[in-house]
Amino acid sequence: MPKWAMAIDLDKCTGCGDCMAACKLENNVAIVDAEQAADDRVMLWMDMMTIYEGEYPNIKLKRIPKPCFHCDNPPCIKVCPVHATYKNEEGLVAQIYNRCIGCRYCMAACPYTAKVFNWYEPEWADEFKTCMNPDVSLRMKGVVEKCSFCAHRLQKVKENARADDREISDGEYSPACADSCPAEAIFFGDLENKESKVFKLSNSPRAFRELEDLGTIPKVFYLSEKE
């Protein structure tokens, strides 16, 4: 079984935020109004952490893209009372929107605050409604959602590979953020495939994962020369 993982090269990343926009479009993520956004209810599957370090005049700014880390040992699925979030055999942590009761326990348990909640019935601008992605189901109010590593793309890739009777090649399955990144800083692939770019990057001396000491074993690797 493949084990899908992501590597984000922070030395290449310019912090432009293209991945965030691509993700919203790809996954039909609702766009909340300004008032809601001010109340900390922005819905982003791909978030951008902005960290200011140091004091004036020596301020350093860090911009770090943050999707769901699809942990190998996810704290969120352990606490779900109804099996609405689970890890499938390919290592993707998935959500079942139609079963979620909206208790938000998974959000409270996630150390990476990767999940978002539909506080109201999701809404889109009229222009947006004409270009919804038909491959991604719409969510309803009162359920939790999060980055799926664009699992719908995996379905397509699998079907194509089965039709041609071949294995999925490296780089064939790639989520929207990785595809759109203008700096080519996001890599995606199979950790079990020792030839894959992601596997090599994950073993790079520059590679690290967030909060590794928690034992959640995230499948998103960051690469950076600096701390």
Added chain:
Amino acid sequence: MNEETKNTVDIDEALYRPIYETGKSFYFAVGFLLFIIGFTLVVYIRQVYYGLGVTGMNQPVTWGFYIVNFVFFVGISHAGTLISAILRLSKAEWRRPITRMAEVITAIVLAIGGLHPIIDLGRPDRVLNIFTAGRLQSPLLWDVTSITAYFTASTVYLYLPMIPDIAKLRDRGGKMVWFYEFLSWGWHGTEHQKKVLSRAINILMVMVIPIAISVHTVISYIFSMTLQPGWHSTIFGPYFVVGAIFSGIAALMIVMISFRKYFHLENYLKLVHFRHLGTLLLIMSLLWFYFTFSEYLTGVFGAEPHEMDVIFYKFTGTYAIFFWGMVVCNFLIPVVILAFKKFKTIPGILIASISVVIGMWLERLNIVIPSLANPRMGLDMGMYTPSFTEWTLFIGGLAVFVLGFLVFSKFFPIISIWEIEEGRKESVKEVEKRVTSYLPDPANSVE
């Protein structure tokens, strides 16, 4: 026989009075409470219609008042059954006028508290998924299990000792005889019936103690099973149980003082009862402080950065006022009042109790919100301000509590009549015998 019954009825007439005499103020109070509850219902329906957006919750503070109040109300519910069971088990004779009220608190408050997680759901229409798709590995399911068990056990434990009193009401005739006839289950006070009842109560009181302890332990597990700083603590189980009993005793005394005043029960609920309970409250206050001290000292000494974020948020940050308010309400005020006999009067005890109930609510707030507001990642601090909806539902919950008590007191005696009678008739001799058995035997009988 007949004369004797009549005689005892006269003695305890004060306990029957609230059932048969209803003043205007009662109807006014019930009407007012029903109005609040009706309004709360409208506000809740609005929340279901629009979604949880009408609350003040957000990302990362995904839990707010509902969970705080859930923990708080279920904590209060420990007043009852647990205290009553412990007092019965330890044969504390002063328990007699207290147990009934304590048990009623449990039944009412547990029903309110148990509803809170459902109010908190984004999709209350899917709540039955926990039965069709439930995962027993989730601490939330442990909660569902232990709260249902506790609710069942405590309502039975409330009902059983009420049977002889219901039979008394049936025998008196007057209003709703059919109702009491049905509920009294053909109780005639025969020797056999008394034996069965006392056995049933004995079994229940032993059973109910571990169930009650499990309830609040499991509620603490909701938090401590996660990896979040401020929550991931092994001490949480006993810490929550201590806090629950602590707030429970305080709530019980507030209820007792109100009934004593409005139903003129000064003859039954004497200062000595409050002093005994006050001593218990003092012990719990010290125990609570010990747990709080241990919990925060380990955090501060270890100084893990994420843990420190949460601790500073409470000590000096946004929640400083609530944190130090909690310490004052839960420790300083009750200890000063309860440790000195001079202050340990009924008004003094009332102030201490109210202060503890407020303090314990603040404690629940201090546990739930700061950990969520300081996520490990994301680095921006969350902010939570409860909305109008959340306040209304909180007040509505309190209104249900008061209404529940008022209605109960109109149908059933709020103090166990038969247990008082039993105390008068038998316990004095029994206690004398018991105390004699503790003493050394006369010198000549020892070899």
